[in-house]
Amino acid sequence: MGPSGCGKTTLLNCLSGRLRLDSGHIYLNRDQLCKRWKRKICYVLQQDIFFPDLTLRQTLEYTARLRLPDTMSHSQKMQYVDHIIDVLELGPCQDTIIGDYIKRGLSGGEKKRANIACELLTNPSLMLLDEPTSGLDSYAAFNLMTTLKRYAVSEGKTVVVTLHQPSSQIFHLCDKLLLLCGGQTAYFGDTCKVVDFFANVGLHIMPHYNPADFILEQVKGSSEVRQKIIAAARDAREAKDYPVELHDCIYLQEKFMDTSGRVMDPTHHPFPHLDPGMTNSNLPSEDMLNSMEPDVRRLWLDTHSHASSSSSETSDSDCYFSWPTSFWTQFKVLSQRNFQEARPRMLSKLNWVQTIGLGLMAGLLWFQLERREEALHDIQGWMFFSTTYWMLFAHFGALSSFPPEREVINKERQSGAYRLSAYYLAKMVGELPLTVTLPAIYHVISYPMLGFHSPVVFFTLLGFLLLNTIVAQSVGFFIGAACMDMQVSITISALYTLATQLFGGYLATNIPAWLTWMRYLSMVHYAYQNMQIVEFSDGLPIMCSNTSKFPICADSSHIPVSAILEAQGPHLPLWANTCVLVAFLLVFRLLGYVVLRYFRTPK
Incomplete structure (x- = not known):
């Protein structure tokens, strides 16, 4: 407990291993914290971060399939999900979507319990929760804390909770209390003894007053009162009932000092048969061990027994972090989840109406x-409009969907749920059918209305339209990953997409010589050229007019594709344009992964 800014969240970040320490060490059961032990700790953040379109049960099932080991069967994982739902009393709302500020879903208390349920699936030994009662009414907060208390008792777990200003009921549910004041310890011990501690300092509580309110008022009082409390907490460290593990180093050295005043090195073991390198001069006598207080003697023996085996218990090989599931399992589960999460967003009713309406409008116009x-200009207009529209649709769709998804991915990456490579590949594959569905529907509606001539031309044009759409999505994903600020990413995207249209080859053909290089950075330029090559070479020929602007019409009745392309400036063959588009796709996908892997690693 403690007032705002006292260091509660910072302390949890340190204990969970998510914050680099300036000094000191973190120990779990007297073993130094490493990657292996971090898996025994679950950290429930203050913010409830989920995919809003998934139901509570779907969220828990995907979490179980990702974070429970492959040695468990699917049915066993689902049985464990049912157990967690029953423990946290989430059964009535398990088929409700998570929701967000737009879509109504779970209530605040249900989201808190869902957040806890996702972490409980890994069966942690230690639970860290950062202000789980914030934003809840008194009844929901008490209900949540009662559930945590019942779970801790029944499952034999340790629960560490930060609380800002709890009610008296919640306050008395806690067994131990650590009170912080400006980053320093103001009290540590049994919750039921904190009132007596303050009374010994001269700060008395009024009858029928919430102890939590009382002690928070004192630690937020004048500087003299705060210093008095901190000094009393420092003096309390020397009490016999204070946990010996938390004694100051000076106090421990006094306890380990023999009768001659020589301080014994606490890194040496007191028994030569447990430490062959121990010299007799460093050994305490049996009388010395018997004279120690029981807690001090226990700490001495436990510390040195751990020291003798630390080389084997905390070696790099034992602390090596192993993923709970294989790459294939992670890829398969994440692909299914990405598909299910993105489908309501990418194939919404509004997008269907927009696509069908636009397809009919374009078909009727041309x-x-x-x-x-x-x-000829109208046929080219349909090609250019189709490529640019779906470029913008896919690009800004990826750009707007990535920031909220990034929060979920960062939370799951911090908990060690899966490899980044598995997520990235699964996102590409899982969303691919959704990405190409609407452009394909548009093409099926609009192109036959222009005049269907050849199935080969129809499907080839569709292929280049879809390839251009996927490339645009790749660019949007890269910009969204690279830019933390949404406004910056929108500005950069607007500049790039508008430049892509300007240098695509349709809006402007007489480009200044010093700007011609810009067309080679335009993805629309290559897709638009390929569509013209296919349509005007494999489709029906374009007949010359009586007053043609093409010189070749003086000797021919139709216009070849080469003449059409030459009128727009330099051009590449079909295979070269296709290779450039594929290169765009691979490079921007790779750059997106590099940014997430090395520059946007969650702290």
Whole structure:
């Protein structure tokens, strides 16, 4: 407990191993904290971060499949999910979506319990919860804390909770209390004894007053009162009932000092048969051990027995972090979850209406165009409009969806749930069917209305339209991962996509020589050229007009594709344009992974 800014969250970050220490060490059961032991700790953040479109049960099932070991069968994992739902009394709301500020879903208390349930699935030995009662009413907060208390007692777990200003009921549920004041210890001990501690300092509580309110008022009082409390807490360290593990080093050295005043080195073992390198000059006598207080003697023996075996128990090989599941399991589960989470967003009813309406509008606008030179500009207009529209749709869709998803991914990466490579590949594969569905529907509606000539041309144009859409999504994902600020990412995306359209080859053909290099950075440029090559070479020929602007029409009745492309400036063959688009796809996907792996690692 403690007032705002006293260091409660910082302390939990240190205990969980998520914050680098300036000094000191963290021990779990007297073994130094390493990656292996971090898996025994669960850390429930103050913010409830979830995918809003998944139900509570779906969230727990995916978490169980990712974080429980492969040695457990699917049915065993689902039985454990049922057990956690029963323990936290989440059965009535298990089929409700998580929800967010737009979509109504779980209540505040249910989200808190869902957050705890996700962490309990790993069966941790130690639970750290950062202000789980914040934002809840008094009844919901008490109900949550009662559930945690019951779970700790029934399952034999240790629960560490930070509380800002609890009610008296919640306060008395806690067994031990650590009171912080400006980053220093103001009290540590039994919760029921804190009132007596303050009374000994001269600070008396009024009858029927909430002890939590009383002690918080005192630690937020004048500087003289705060210093008096901190000094009393420092003096309390020397009491016999104070945990010996938390004694000051000076106090421990006094306890380990023999009758001659020589301080014994606490890194040496007191028994030569347990430490062959121990010299007789460093050994305490049996009388010395018997004269020690029981807690001090226990700490001495436990410390040195751990020291004798520390080389084997805390070696690098034992502390090596192993993933709970294989790469294939992570990829499979994450692919399914990405597909299920993104489907309501990418294939919403509004997007379906927009796609069908736009397909019909484009088809009617360019309905049954004649294959003549007068209609050439209109055919090219359909191609350019289709490529640019789906480029923008996919690019800004990826850009807007990534920031909220990044919070969930960072939380799961910090807990060691899966490899980043498995998530990244699963996202690419899981969302691929959703990415190409709407452009394909648009193409199926609009292109036949222009005039269907060849199935080969139809499917080839569709392939290049989808390839351009996936490339645009890759660029959007990279920019979204690289830019932490949404406004910055939107500005950069707007500049790039508008430049892509300007240099695509349709809006401007007479580009200044010193700007011609810009067209080679335009993804639309390559897709637009490929669509023209396919349409005007494999489809019906474009007949020349009586007053044609193409010189070749003087000797021919139709316009070849080479003449159409030359009128727009330098161009590449079909295979070269395709290779450049694939290179765009691979490079931006790889850059997105590099940014997440090395520059956006969760702290």
